[in-house]
Amino acid sequence: MNIDKIDRQIITATQAGLPLTPQPYQTIANALGLSAEMVMQRMMVMQDQGVIRRIGAVPNHYRLGYKFNGMTVWNIADEYINEMGGRIGQLDFVSHCYHRPRHLPEWPYNLFAMVHSKSEAGVKEQQGMIAELLGGYNLGQDVLYSTRILKKTGLRIGR
Amino acid sequence: MLTAMHKQLLNDYQQDFPLSPTPYQDIASSLGVTEEDVLLAFNELADEHFISRIGSIIVPNHIGVSTLVAMAVPVEQLQSIADIVSRYPEVNHNYERENRFNLWFVMIAKDDEYLQSVIETIETESGFNAMQLPLLADYFINLGFEMDFDD
Structure with missing residues (x-):
């Protein structure tokens, strides 16, 4: 779907964060020279069309005690990837689940599921639950813990 | 609390x-x-930084083109290579992970041609190969991550 310049401005403004003012969409609208109705209407359309996934509070997992995030990676036969991805994406401890390409021979994994837990044992348990769900469709797995955040900024659009 | x-x-x-x-x-x-x-x-x-913001969350690849990139870097060079990578405004997350591929970052650019040119520049400047893992499908079904506040 095509989004225009005004949509982009609305996205940039609203994903940076809605102000904590009684009428936040009005505040955004004022800054962009639009009406609040237009901002809300366009956001609704973008949500319906799948450009905006959701509008809400973005939790800081680490600060909330979920100090262990594990990037679990799996090797799934291509013909079953969508079915398996769909199942794993539904798990309530999985925050992101993506199909990505393999790079053989050094990288055989094509399914990525990010899990969050309060302990390393918790991550292992979650990994085990995913493995159980995948059963014989799982041809190989690993889990990568993040040891350091080297850079984290909000979404930014390059030139 | x-x-x-x-x-x-x-x-x-x-x-x-x-x-x-x-x-x-x-x-x-x-x-x-x-x-x-x-x-x-x-x-x-x-x-208190329990939330980073209240905002709209965009489905990937609707604005610009993005990819996950992984590099396998010797541990003693990790910090200097990470610094090189992080300097690029197209890089918005950069993590060290425990793996042979120990540097993981997300890049976003307006179009693929520009994205590829920046990745090539990073490879040249760092001297290491960048493994590109762009998103092929997104299995988003979960409606928010359920917090467990009991312990």
């Missing part, structure tokens, strides 16, 4: 934040509290 209202706001408003003229008042009405209570609670959550 976290009050009952903080927890309720955290679990119930990761999605479906009202798209209405007065969203905080709408939340207040459904919780049976005042708009001031809700605004104060969200301010506290933000001040």
Whole structure:
């Protein structure tokens, strides 16, 4: 779907964060020279069309005690990837689940599921639950813990 | 620390934040509290960094082109290579992970041609190969991550 310049401005403004003012969409609208109705209407359309996934509070997992995030990676036969991805994406401890390409021979994994837990044992348990769900469709797995955040900024659009 | 209202706001408003003229008042009405209570609670959550923001979350690849990139770098060079990578404005997350591929970052650019040119530049400058893992499918079904506040 095509989004225009005004949509982009609305996205940039609203994903940076809605102000904590009684009428936040009005505040955004004022800054962009639009009406609040237009901002809300366009956001609704973008949500319906799948450009905006959701509008809400973005939790800081680490600060909330979920100090262990594990990037679990799996090797799934291509013909079953969508079915398996769909199942794993539904798990309530999985925050992101993506199909990505393999790079053989050094990288055989094509399914990525990010899990969050309060302990390393918790991550292992979650990994085990995913493995159980995948059963014989799982041809190989690993889990990568993040040891350091080297850079984290909000979404930014390059030139 | 976290009050009952903080927890309720955290679990119930990761999605479906009202798209209405007065969203905080709408939340207040459904919780049976005042708009001031809700605004104060969200301010506290933000001040204490329990939430990074209240905002719209965009489906990947609708704005610009992005890819996950992984590099396998000798441990003693990791920091200097990470610094090179992080300097590029196209890089918005950069993590060290425990693996042979120990540097993982997300890049976003306006189009693929530009993205590829920046990746080539990073490879040249760092001297290491960049393994590109762009998103092929997104299995997003989960409506927000359920917090467990019991322990």
